[in-house]
Amino acid sequence: MTQPRNQTQSPPMPMGPRGGPRIPGEVQRARNVRGTLLRLWSYLGRQRWGLTLTCLAVVASTLLDLLGTWLLGRAIDAYILRKDVPGLARLSALLLGVYVGSSVLTWAQAFVMAGVAQRTVRDIRQDLFERMQVLPLRFFDQRAHGELMSRLTNDVENINLVLTESLTQVISSTLTGVGVVIVMLAINPVLGVVTLAIMTALSLGINRGIASRVREGFRRQQATLGRLNGIIQETISGQKVVKAYHREADKIAEFSVANTEYRHAATRAQIFAGFMGPMMNFVGNTSLAVIAGFGGWLALRGAATPGTIASFLNYARQFQRPLNSLANLYNQIQAAIAGAERVFEVIDEEPEVDSPGAAPLGRIRGEVVFEDVCFSYDGKTPVLKHINLRAAPGQTIALVGPTGAGKTTIVNLLARFYEVDSGRITLDGRDIRDIRKDDLRRQLGVVLQDTYLFAGTVMDNIRYGRLDATDEEVIAAAKLAEADQFIHRLPDGYHTMLTERGSNLSHGQRQLLAIARAVLADPSILILDEATSSVDTRTERHIQRAMLRLMEGRTSFVIAHRLSTIRDADQILVVNHGEIVERGTHEELMAMEGFYYKLYSRQFTLGIPAGAQEEESLAS
Numbered sequence: 283m284t285q286p287r288n289q290t291q292s293p294p295m296p297m298g299p300r301g302g303p304r305i306p307g308e309v310q311r312a313r314n315v316r317g318t319l320l321r322l323w324s325y326l327g328r329q330r331w332g333l334t335l336t337c338l339a340v341v342a343s344t345l346l347d348l349l350g351t352w353l354l355g356r357a358i359d360a361y362i363l364r365k366d367v368p369g370l371a372r373l374s375a376l377l378l379g380v381y382v383g384s385s386v387l388t389w390a391q392a393f394v395m396a397g398v399a400q401r402t403v404r405d406i407r408q409d410l411f412e413r414m415q416v417l418p419l420r421f422f423d424q425r426a427h428g429e430l431m432s433r434l435t436n437d438v439e440n441i442n443l444v445l446t447e448s449l450t451q452v453i454s455s456t457l458t459g460v461g462v463v464i465v466m467l468a469i470n471p472v473l474g475v476v477t478l479a480i481m482t483a484l485s486l487g488i489n490r491g492i493a494s495r496v497r498e499g500f501r502r503q504q505a506t507l508g509r510l511n512g513i514i515q516e517t518i519s520g521q522k523v524v525k526a527y528h529r530e531a532d533k534i535a536e537f538s539v540a541n542t543e544y545r546h547a548a549t550r551a552q553i554f555a556g557f558m559g560p561m562m563n564f565v566g567n568t569s570l571a572v573i574a575g576f577g578g579w580l581a582l583r584g585a586a587t588p589g590t591i592a593s594f595l596n597y598a599r600q601f602q603r604p605l606n607s608l609a610n611l612y613n614q615i616q617a618a619i620a621g622a623e624r625v626f627e628v629i630d631e632e633p634e635v636d637s638p639g640a641a642p643l644g645r646i647r648g649e650v651v652f653e654d655v656c657f658s659y660d661g662k663t664p665v666l667k668h669i670n671l672r673a674a675p676g677q678t679i680a681l682v683g684p685t686g687a688g689k690t691t692i693v694n695l696l697a698r699f700y701e702v703d704s705g706r707i708t709l710d711g712r713d714i715r716d717i718r719k720d721d722l723r724r725q726l727g728v729v730l731q732d733t734y735l736f737a738g739t740v741m742d743n744i745r746y747g748r749l750d751a752t753d754e755e756v757i758a759a760a761k762l763a764e765a766d767q768f769i770h771r772l773p774d775g776y777h778t779m780l781t782e783r784g785s786n787l788s789h790g791q792r793q794l795l796a797i798a799r800a801v802l803a804d805p806s807i808l809i810l811d812e813a814t815s816s817v818d819t820r821t822e823r824h825i826q827r828a829m830l831r832l833m834e835g836r837t838s839f840v841i842a843h844r845l846s847t848i849r850d851a852d853q854i855l856v857v858n859h860g861e862i863v864e865r866g867t868h869e870e871l872m873a874m875e876g877f878y879y880k881l882y883s884r885q886f887t888l889g890i891p892a893g894a895q896e897e898e899s900l901a902s
């Protein structure tokens with residue numbers, strides 16, 4: 283007896299996109315199935331030829347399978363029982379041809395569909411990534427980064443899985459199911475009705491009785507696995523704190539409890555899942571017994587032939603496959619449509635666009651003016667209130683104030699990471715909304731406290747400031763930024779590989795690299811966020827000198843924490859609760875004996891020896 287293709291003896295545990303088990307009961311539903319399917323079709327439709335070819339192959343191979351089973355019955359009735367050996371040989375050859383044809387077509391459909399699916403998900407992934415590059419920062423603020431990552435990985439992978447496997451399976455399972463019913467009823471209606479009724483009733487019963495427990499089991503397994511992973515992730519990222527507070531033993535105990543819980547849940551889930559296979563086999567075998575018994579009885583009464591019974595035995599097996607797989611496929615397809623919907627949601631987000639009249643920017647002088655600027659991140663809580671300031675070309679503006687006052691927000695608006703709610707910001711007299719974003723940002727050099735470095739060499743990381751810079755220019759920039767010395771001490775100098783986020787460098791070294799980047803970019807306006815965390819005094823002096831050199835001749839906004847920067851600034855703006863509460867030079871502000879005076883006195887005079895004041899930071 284031949285095995286219908288793709289048939290599995292026990293229902294396989296559906297796999298999640300990363301190869302882990304998918305929770306059978308966890309059907310994620312899309313809100314707009316029709317719209318999402320149409321969008322998916324707009325991608326799939328680009329592979330029209332491949333799809334047509336695949337569908338034809340699926341239909342043809344299913345029909346060949348049904349034909350093969352029918353021929354098997356004919357072989358018995360027309361040739362074996364009549365002892366017609368030459369006829370039997372001819373039919374066997376035909377049967378062989380039919381099954382070879384079916385196998386070749388099945389292979390061809392998988393071959394073509396793999397290409398169709400991979401090209402489709404490549405297009406979707408590319409569109410998603412490209413859109414993420416042009417989305418405003420506000421979009422990223424509102425979403426957990428892990429969740430966005432999962433759209434690019436899991437959701438796209440869910441679509442891939444369905445396109446690669448499920449689509450052809452659904453077509454072939456449905457065709458097989460319908461075909462088997464038609465053929466069975468056509469060959470022998472009585473035996474057909476009895477066989478189909480018993481198989482359907484048993485399968486539904488098992489699905490109700492066991493499948494729901496399997497789903498519940500896997501849901502619990504997944505939940506406990508989530509807890510276990512949480513502990514692992516927390517311990518790895520918080521390793522330093524765990525060690526510093528001697529919490530290793532507690533962590534081990536906590537892990538042990540979660541580990542045991544997971545073992546219990548997983549064992550239970552696997553036991554029930556393991557039960558599904560034998561039960562489905564039981565359905566199959568019962569139907570075989572019914573066909574053999576009832577069919578045999580019909581044959582004895584002349585109402586069926588032995589060939590019919592043989593065909594029925596095979597058709598029953600073929601019918602079992604759609605019964606088994608359609609429920610699983612349903613979940614898988616639902617998850618993919620829900621995933622696709624989440625992906626399209628991002629692709630449909632409004633990108634950062636330049637206003638229609640935005641013009642390019644030539645070389646600028648660097649005069650920055652904020653005119654009555656108001657802003658809130660969420661549209662409700664005002665973060666900046668009526669900010670007015672003017673930075674003349676080449677001036678250094680120090681922004682000081684307590685934490686959360688709005689200093690970073692001021693520079694965020696200047697870089698147009700966010701748009702002002704009211705008022706305007708001008709650069710050399712032009713509203714920055716009328717300047718192309720790319721041009722504006724090219725004029726800005728940003729050195730943040732927490733420098734982001736990419737996985738790559740030191741050279742590559744500095745070159746990020748200006749991609750066409752030669753090696754010599756990169757080294758010259760590093761020298762100017764006082765980074766050259768420490769780079770030479772690295773194992774491979776400028777070719778030392780940095781890990782992601784530059785964790786193999788110290789805080790101060792990372793900032794020196796960021797300064798070198800900015801030197802290379804040679805911007806007209808600088809935005810500097812001085813480090814608050816203590817770097818060693820030597821590095822700090824390097825940073826200080828490098829920053830001063832970088833600021834020469836450029837309009838600079840410094841979120842200042844060091845007294846030396848503050849003292850040398852042309853203007854100090856004291857920000858509190860989103861307002862500029864005081865402004866002037868250090869001496870003027872001290873003479874006022876107001877907010878700045880208090881801030882300064884608290885930070886710099888409490889218990890700090892006079893000589894060390896210059897080195898200390900005004901931690902905000």
Ligand SMILES: Nc1ncnc2c1ncn2[C@@H]1O[C@H](COP(=O)(O)OP(=O)(O)OP(=O)(O)O)[C@@H](O)[C@H]1O
Pocket residue numbers: 423659660665683684685686687688689690691692902
């Ligand atoms: N992306 C954001 N989304 C929503 N609210 C934000 C966002 N960034 C900052 N805020 C809020 O805006 C206010 C001002 O923050 P901002 O970062 O400008 O303060 P800061 O003066 O630079 O503080 P610090 O010195 O601690 O860096 C804070 O209340 C903060 O909670």
